[in-house]
Amino acid sequence: MKRICVMGTGYVGLVSGACLADFGNAVVCVDIDEPRIERLRGGEVPIYEPGLEELMGRNRDRGRLSFSTDIAFAIKSCEIVFICVGTPSLPTGEVDMSYVHAAARSIGQYMEDYKIVVNKSTVPVGTGDEVGAIIAEVRPDADIDVVSNPEFLREGSAIDDFMHPDRVVIGASSRRALEAVIDVYRPLYQSDVPMVLTDVQSAEMIKYASNAMLAAKISFINEIANICEAFDADVSAVARGMGLDLRIGPRNLYAGAGYGGSCFPKDVQGLAATARRAGVDAPVVQAIDASNVKQRRRMVEKLRALIGSFAGQTVCILGLSFKPDTDDLREAPAMEMIDILLQEGATVRAYDPVAMDHARQLFPALLCFDDPYTAAAGADVLVLMTEWNEFRNMDLPRIQTALGSPRLLDCRNVYDPREMAELGFDYVSVGRPRRSPGDAVETAADWILPGRFTPRG
Secondary structure, eight states: OOEEEEEOOSHHHHHHHHHHHHTTOEEEEEOSOHHHHHHHHTTOOSSOOTTHHHHHHHHHHTTSEEEESOHHHHHHHOSEEEEOOOOOBOTTSOBOOHHHHHHHHHHHHHOOSOEEEEEOSOOOTTHHHHHHHHHHHHOTTOOEEEEEOOOOOOTTSHHHHHHSOSOEEEEOSSHHHHHHHHHHTHHHHTTTOOEEEEOHHHHHHHHHHHHHHHHHHHHHHHHHHHHHHHHTOOHHHHHHHHHTSTTTOSTTOOOSSOOOSSSHHHHHHHHHHHHHHTTOOOHHHHHHHHHHHHHHHHHHHHHHHHHOOOTTOEEEEEOOSSSTTOOOOTTOHHHHHHHHHHHTTOEEEEEOSSOHHHHHHHOTTOEEOSSHHHHHTTOSEEEEOSOOHHHHTOOHHHHHHHSSSOEEEETTOOSOHHHHHHTTOEEEOSSSOOBOTTOOOOOHHHHSOTTSOOOOO
């Protein structure tokens, strides 16, 4: 058992703290936000993440997980400090390192013996050296090792990602620190999870490079979808054909409204800013974010082409979070669309399984409802923005009846175009031919499904 202090009780801190406690470690999560700590002590989880409440409760009941505002005691009593604080973007695209620097100063102020400081926050290359220098400035005789251990958690499946990761990356500059952090992850090490053991700078770069590559795949397939639309090709078939190439793979080749959330936008911008600071020309990295911004705005223009002027129109938005199984609205494409709709005089009705309370705080004029059918009642158009599973299984004839006009913009390609036309929808998706009510024209996409072989003969 290791004694671990986790600094920060945001998304990464809570998930990491609960999972590390479940590995058998004694974990205290600390934060300066007293009301948040009181809620956590009372068993309330301030973020929506499937399985997290149960995991935290189990380890809290077994005495392995606690929450505190006493940063001094937590640092003094632990062997390893995990920095899990926020690193938001500045307007320039640079990363705001103030919280990481503050955490480093606290460690220097309160430490009394050897500490291993583990950066789990997503930080630019060179942060390990910065953290070490700040601690040494506060405490010149500090005996520390700084380790980079980036997180690769997807919102909505973070527990599984932590417990069954593709890999664990540990960047260290000393053998004793490396072995200690490997020991923290002993259950994964013994399960033959790949361990990438490297230097601190390379570990920091792995995180940025990984997120930039995933974001690039999304932006690339969205641009391919836009070209497909111009020629009535089907991006679903194109993505299937690409993904079967083992050099490419099928993951993240899903055309849609663009990526959002707290990671991809921030990390792509952060990597581009890191390149600029180093004087390195990185046009591909810079293009990823620009392409994503254009894709989100393209969804607005697709809606405008479908219904005309937004003024006086009633628009139903299904799905507000940037992806399913989370209530995170950061950089969510739906938020940009809602903002434009309201500014141009539309009435916006909405439903999301978990994110409506947060959305109402951002847009008080947003009308939220308890189910998709009530939200759709009388609307001039329905826009699907987040592919929650319950939307995949909606009663579509009931939705069609509820709408004032059966027009549907599917920004996640959830539905079958021909089926939607047969149901009477004027149906628009991303990178696939538009289908209108009564459209009986059969295309190859109707009888050659993306997952099947082309018939011979």
